[in-house]
Amino acid sequence: MIEVKNLVRSYGLQPAVRDISFSVQEGEILGFLGPNAAGKSTTMKILAGFLPANSGSATVAGFDVSTQSIEVRKRLGYLPENAPLYPDMTVSDYLKFHARIKGIPSRQITQKVQAALEKCFIVEVKNKLIGKLSKGYRQRVGLAQALIHDPQVLILDEPTVGLDPVAIKETRDLIKSLGGKHTVILSTHILPEVSMTCGRVVIIHKGKVVAEDTPENLTTKLQGVRSIYLEVKNEAPNLLAELSAIQGVNRVSITQAQSYLVETRQDLDLRDELARWVVNKGYGLIELRTEKVSLEDVFVQLTTQESEEELTHA
């Protein structure tokens, strides 16, 4: 349904998307995960036909996003970051406007608007001015706008940002219910959201895809690794290098000042040895424990790899 190949886009000299390829099957919900400025929004803008790519290609429902943009846009619902809306319009006037420009025949407009209002739980505010609505309601009006023409593909840029916990749950349930019938790409910082709603995850970092799999697989991939959290009291500038030198240690990363994450093979327990070593050196052992691997760790690990490589080279 969506095919992205070697997409590249920069703003002036600043590269935003370096080389992104992925594909989404019909009816699938794909989570688009990455830290700030990873290139998530830019990729989504290219797919929605708002920005052209510098090179590479993308097709949505079989239509090329650059040469058949209008055909793509007819089949696509898009919710940009922060849901930009017209504050001086009422919710139903706003949805009517979007129904019109999305080519819904005038006979069906009232019915489609009503359906979108109901789907997004905003029937009670339909006659209110958008400018008077809370952030959560505005976000849902944005979602209603994206859904109004029953698009085959939905692109949602951080749809749950700024919502209260109840609204977040409702929105996630709504997105989940859209899967199967619609193909959805959803970007987020919130990791549990991905494991809750998405069938597959693409993690991007610095404009490149660093991982692509189901949330479960990504977690189990890392399960071959045992992580030990280590915190020391005294300043130890060489500790990172020293820990890395210990036999059996695969990787060491700094999580905070004087906190380290030591990774070893799953079948190797170095806790005892590490503890003795830190105490002997007089660094002052404060805490030492095994870390459970979560999607969050996968995310952190994948998106911090590059900077660590730079660190070890230096």
Added chain:
Amino acid sequence: MHNILAITRKELHHYFSSPIAYALATMFLFINGFVFLMVVYFQQQADMSVVTMNMGVIFLFLCPLISMRLFSEERRTGTMELLMTAPVTETQAVLGKFLGAVGMLAAMLALTFHLPLFLILFGKPDIGPLWSSYLGLLLLGSGYLALGLLASSLAKNQVVAAVTGFGMILFLWLLSASGDIFSPPVTDILKYLSFFEHFGDFTKGVLDTRHLIFYLSFIGYVLYLSVLSIRNRKWR
């Protein structure tokens, strides 16, 4: 066409729900009423040409203020992203917005219809020039609005859009005066490009196709430039 009208309708909605439009209309009507009173009372003439000329001058200020928000506001608030990811072409967006602004201007002009009506009720004005004056005003104003729309497509800030639009309009208005500095071929070209030169005949009741063609082709060209400007935005 369907998309263009949907956007026009939306723009008119924005105008009529914003205080700017009402402030502009009030200013416009007040000054026109004042000029009308002076002309009719002191000159004792059942003639709209002075009032029409005056409206043409007010348009210099009024039109960039009407058009400034068209694209600037959408870009500032980010709604441009939703508009341009709907199945709407750049041309449809430009035409829809332009027609919305022209609709607003036409509404303001319609509010001055009582002035010629007074003349007809209490005097014997020449009817022809009344019609041609309003046609001329609509064409002149549409030309200004097209320039203002181009300025709005270039600037994210409404005030910058208004100032840029005003500068371009004033320059085109003043071209006729500067024309005398140069030798004949240059003078003729400059005068032909001046908005002022093409407006005078309308107030006298002369409908010359040259003027019609000038305004319509000018509007078409400037709107085309606006479409290019919107398209070009994507690449920044």
